[in-house]
Amino acid sequence: MTAPSPRLRIILGKAIAIGPGKAELLRLIEETGSISAAARKMGMSYRRAWTLVETMNTAFREPMVEAATGGRGGGGAQVTDFGREALDRYRAMEEKAVRSVTGEMDAFSEMLDPNYADPED
Amino acid sequence: MTAPSPRLRIILGKAIAIGPGKAELLRLIEETGSISAAARKMGMSYRRAWTLVETMNTAFREPMVEAATGGRGGGGAQVTDFGREALDRYRAMEEKAVRSVTGEMDAFSEMLDPNYADPED
Numbered sequence: 001m002t003a004p005s006p007r008l009r010i011i012l013g014k015a016i017a018i019g020p021g022k023a024e025l026l027r028l029i030e031e032t033g034s035i036s037a038a039a040r041k042m043g044m045s046y047r048r049a050w051t052l053v054e055t056m057n058t059a060f061r062e063p064m065v066e067a068a069t070g071g072r073g074g075g076g077a078q079v080t081d082f083g084r085e086a087l088d089r090y091r092a093m094e095e096k097a098v099r100s101v102t103g104e105m106d107a108f109s110e111m112l113d114p115n116y117a118d119p120e121d
Numbered sequence: 122m123t124a125p126s127p128r129l130r131i132i133l134g135k136a137i138a139i140g141p142g143k144a145e146l147l148r149l150i151e152e153t154g155s156i157s158a159a160a161r162k163m164g165m166s167y168r169r170a171w172t173l174v175e176t177m178n179t180a181f182r183e184p185m186v187e188a189a190t191g192g193r194g195g196g197g198a199q200v201t202d203f204g205r206e207a208l209d210r211y212r213a214m215e216e217k218a219v220r221s222v223t224g225e226m227d228a229f230s231e232m233l234d235p236n237y238a239d240p241e242d
Contacts, residue, residue: 059237061233085232105214111206113181
């Protein structure tokens with residue numbers, strides 16, 4: 001069983017501007033230089049990953065991901081400097097928020113079922 | 122446009138034991154004494170609300186919601202004392218986590234598009 005963990009999502013209107021899934025996608029696009037490779041690593045369709053990227057690019061003031069320049073049409077993508085900054089700041093906020101409730105989370109975990117079997121595992 | 126707001130979700134394995142949606146559902150079940158009335162207020166199907174309740178009841182050590190006793194078969198439901206405690210503690214953690222990153226959120230908001238039109242609005 002994975003330990004319960006608090007996560008932080010930042011909601012813009014009803015849409016999620018950035019949350020754990022989009023942050024991980026950004027990290028993998030940076031790592032792989034490709035939306036499709038990042039999607040594969042997350043077990044997600046290319047279409048779904050592309051939709052998440054579009055949401056981020058629309059919700060933020062500047063693009064977070066853009067087509068890699070100088071490629072040979074292989075569909076490469078890169079996280080922009082703006083996207084990298086947003087990701088870093090999101091991670092810092094998430095860590096700070098989680099740290100702020102560490103004691104409460106330990107106590108709260110006692111309310112969760114220790115024998116809970118994740119239906120998706 | 123709704124202001125961006127950080128939310129806290131508590132993940133157990135890959136499932137969400139409790140998050141903003143489930144917390145709101147619990148509050149509405151408490152308010153209305155009915156899963157179907159709570160679902161209606163959230164614009165959610167009864168089936169979906171019931172699935173969320175089942176997930177909570179499974180993920181936690183004790184039931185969070187149970188059939189109301191003494192009813193006349195009208196499908197009433199009530200939040201248990203255990204569920205109320207979990208909800209209160211979740212809310213307290215959420216508030217504390219959000220408060221811990223207020224300054225960072227204000228700065229982060231500057232990175233979001235002020236003209237963003239929520240596609241779901």
